[in-house]
Amino acid sequence: MPAAILARYILLEARRSGLPWLAAASIAVGLALAAFLSQVALTESRALQAATLAALLRACAVFLIAVLVASSTLREISDKGLELMLALPLSRATHYLGRLAGYAVCGSALAAAFSLPLLLWAPPGSVALWGLSLALETALVAAAALFFAMTLAQLVPAIAATAGLYLLGRSIGAIQSIASGSLTEASPLAGIARLAVDGVALLLPRLDAVTRTEWLLYGIPDAAAYASGLAAIAVYTLLLIAAGLFDFYRRNA
Amino acid sequence: MRRDERPIAAVPAFVWGALALALVVQIAWQAARHGAAPAAIDLPPPPRPQALRLASFGEAEAAARLSMLYLQAFDLRGLDYGRLLGWLEAILELDPRSQYPLFSAARVYAEHPDAARSRVALEFVHREFLRDPDRRWPWLAHAALLAKHRLRDLPLARRYAQAIERHTTTPDVPLWARQMEIFILEDMNELEAAKIMLGGLLDRGAIEDPAELRFLRQRLAELEGRIQRQSVK
Numbered sequence: 001m002p003a004a005i006l007a008r009y010i011l012l013e014a015r016r017s018g019l020p021w022l023a024a025a026s027i028a029v030g031l032a033l034a035a036f037l038s039q040v041a042l043t044e045s046r047a048l049q050a051a052t053l054a055a056l057l058r059a060c061a062v063f064l065i066a067v068l069v070a071s072s073t074l075r076e077i078s079d080k081g082l083e084l085m086l087a088l089p090l091s092r093a094t095h096y097l098g099r100l101a102g103y104a105v106c107g108s109a110l111a112a113a114f115s116l117p118l119l120l121w122a123p124p125g126s127v128a129l130w131g132l133s134l135a136l137e138t139a140l141v142a143a144a145a146l147f148f149a150m151t152l153a154q155l156v157p158a159i160a161a162t163a164g165l166y167l168l169g170r171s172i173g174a175i176q177s178i179a180s181g182s183l184t185e186a187s188p189l190a191g192i193a194r195l196a197v198d199g200v201a202l203l204l205p206r207l208d209a210v211t212r213t214e215w216l217l218y219g220i221p222d223a224a225a226y227a228s229g230l231a232a233i234a235v236y237t238l239l240l241i242a243a244g245l246f247d248f249y250r251r252n253a
Numbered sequence: 254m255r256r257d258e259r260p261i262a263a264v265p266a267f268v269w270g271a272l273a274l275a276l277v278v279q280i281a282w283q284a285a286r287h288g289a290a291p292a293a294i295d296l297p298p299p300p301r302p303q304a305l306r307l308a309s310f311g312e313a314e315a316a317a318r319l320s321m322l323y324l325q326a327f328d329l330r331g332l333d334y335g336r337l338l339g340w341l342e343a344i345l346e347l348d349p350r351s352q353y354p355l356f357s358a359a360r361v362y363a364e365h366p367d368a369a370r371s372r373v374a375l376e377f378v379h380r381e382f383l384r385d386p387d388r389r390w391p392w393l394a395h396a397a398l399l400a401k402h403r404l405r406d407l408p409l410a411r412r413y414a415q416a417i418e419r420h421t422t423t424p425d426v427p428l429w430a431r432q433m434e435i436f437i438l439e440d441m442n443e444l445e446a447a448k449i450m451l452g453g454l455l456d457r458g459a460i461e462d463p464a465e466l467r468f469l470r471q472r473l474a475e476l477e478g479r480i481q482r483q484s485v486k
Contacts, residue, residue, distance in 0.1 A: 040322055043356040048322075051315035058312075167310060174307040181303060208311035217314055218350055 002090050003098035010102025013072055019064060019106065023113050026060035031117060047217050050121035054213045057114040058134060062166060065107045065138045069145035070158040073099070077153060096248050100146055100241065107138025122216035129220055133211040136233045140205060141166060143240035151247050168200075169207035176201055205236035296327050299339030302346035309347065317348035321357065329365060334373045337362060345381060355381060355392040363399055372409075375400060379413060386420035393417055394430045401437060411437045428465055439476070444483065448476045 033056065034049035041048045076082050085095055115131030122130075144165050149158040179197040209229040215221050300308075309316030324340050341354040355378055363374035375396045382393040393413050401410035414433035417426070432454070438447035451473050455466070 037322065040325075041318070042321075042325060042353070042361070044318065044351065044353050047314070047351070048318040048353075051312070051318055055312040055315035170311040171307055173311070174303060174309075178303045178307065213312055213314040214348075214350075 003094050003101060006095065006098030007102035007105060010072070010099055011105060014068055014102075014106045017068065017072070019068060019110075022064055023060075023110055026057060026064070027114065027117055030056045030060075046121050050118060050216050051213045053121070054118060054130065054216055057117075058137075058211055061107065061110045061114055061134055061138050062141050064110060065103065065141050066145045066159060066162045066166070068106065069103050069142050070149045070155055070162065073146060073149035074153065074155050074158065077149075092248050092251075093245055096146075096245055097241070100143060100244075103142035103146065104139040107142055108135040111135035111138055118216060123219075126215045126220050129226060130211060130213075130215050133226075133230060133233075136230055136237070137207065137211050140207075140233050140237045140240065143237045143244065147240050147244040147247070150244060150251070165204070166207065169205045171208070172197075172201045172204050173206065173208045206232055296324075296333060296336050296340075298336055299343050302343045305343050305347050313347045314351070317344045317351050318353055320344045320347070321351075321353045325357065325361070329362075332362075334362070334370050338373065338377045341377065342381075349385065350388070352389075352392075355389055359392040359395045359399070363396060364403070368404055371399070371404060375404075375409070375413075379416065382416065383420065386417070387423040387425070390417050390421050390426055390430060394433065397433055397437070401440070407437055407441045411441065428462075432469075444476055444480045448473065448480060451476065 030053045034053045037048050037052055038045040076085075086092070111131050111134035114134065115127050118127045118130065141162065145158065145162045148161040148165075149155075152158045152161060176197055179194045206229070209225075210233055212221065220226075305316065305320070306313060320340070321344060324337070324344075327337075338358075341358055345351070345354045358374050358381075359378050363371050363378065365371050365374070378389075378392050378396045382389045394417060397410045397413035397417070400406050400413060411434055414437050418431050418434050421431075432451075435447045435450050435454075438444075438450065451469060455469060455473065
């Protein structure tokens with residue numbers, strides 16, 4: 001199956017580019033930070049360790065995947081490897097989805113590895129739900145990074161666009177609550193600003209609703225809320241894939 | 254991950270020198286910096302809870318606890334309690350289930366030698382307790398003890414003890430916390446009021462444990478004895 005072969009090559013490339021070592025280093029740094037924080041906390045030291053480690057590992061997973069996808073895709077474009085691949089008797093969809101599947105598997109492997117140390121502080125059920133959510137989140141980031149790398153065709157803009165989308169997705173809830181706060185002026189201009197924020201929110205994934213640290217600290221989430229959060233991420237990933245395919249089919253080698 | 258390298262000897266001497274010099278200057282510079290706790294006067298005004306939430310990028314629980322670590326680094330002496338409590342309030346809003354801000358308010362900031370500051374911190378604990386009594390009662394119980402023993406303000410202690418008795422609904426609140434008001438009334442020599450409260454507690458059937466029932470009945474009998482002796486005098 002050509003897509004599976006492509007995905008395998010992506011995994012091989014990730015291994016050779018030192019991703020496992022970077023993941024191990026992230027875990028080591030996170031554990032060291034947690035050990036340090038437990039010494040300075042006056043109370044809730046276990047919660048502090050779990051929350052900080054989870055936040056750090058989540059950020060590391062997303063950063064590593066975004067950089068891996070953008071750099072590997074753009075290297076292939078500059079080395080003319082992409083042109084060679086497109087000359088093969090493979091559909092563009094197979095090519096694109098095969099690559100993305102490889103990156104998604106890398107993200108899942110990272111999510112699994114990053115979930116393990118959290119078992120020291122949180123119950124297995126909560127950690128499993130957190131890990132599954134992180135795997136889907138990294139798949140979304142991989143889809144976004146692949147889309148931006150293919151369309152922008154330069155490393156820094158691709159990473160910046162992915163980071164911008166991700167950070168906006170994580171903070172749009174807070175931005176909306178600020179915009180609609182009770183202290184906000186009730187002028188027409190403020191109303192337009194509120195509508196603009198709500199409009200932007202319609203085009204963003206709600207990343208603040210998934211991979212939540214509170215699941216690790218205060219118990220597993222409500223099943224409906226969890227499923228709805230993950231479904232929203234899956235829908236947005238599909239949107240990014242569709243947009244990426246749309247652009248890829250229009251690409252002239 | 255391996256790359257093709259030339260031997261170390263290929264590096265010119267001036268590059269070696271520049272590297273060593275820069276490293277020494279960096280270490281010396283950092284070593285000369287003072288690592289002491291920030292002065293109390295440096296505590297900036299509290300951020301708005303929404304701003305803190307925005308800065309946390311969705312990691313409210315981690316941000317709340319890290320903000321507490323930041324806050325506890327400030328020297329207690331001369332700390333502006335208005336700002337401090339603003340910070341604690343914002344942090345609590347970020348993660349309402351965290352016990353850290355109330356722990357610090359009751360156990361650290363309320364134990365300040367200055368009674369006025371201590372009262373401000375205790376009032377903060379009382380105010381926040383009312384928002385979630387079933388989860389936050391331990392800190393108000395501690396506040397009642399501080400008011401009673403450290404500030405020697407029995408009416409204040411009674412107000413806090415009364416709040417615990419009135420506002421908590423969970424069975425997790427132990428009996429000693431519910432009975433706190435009775436003991437404070439006894440200390441205030443308000444024996445009749447203490448007797449009525451204790452009698453009410455027993456009549457309501459709120460106590461099921463036989464040992465606790467026995468203890469409280471004995472306590473009620475003692476109270477009645479003290480009231481009788483007072484009326485004879």
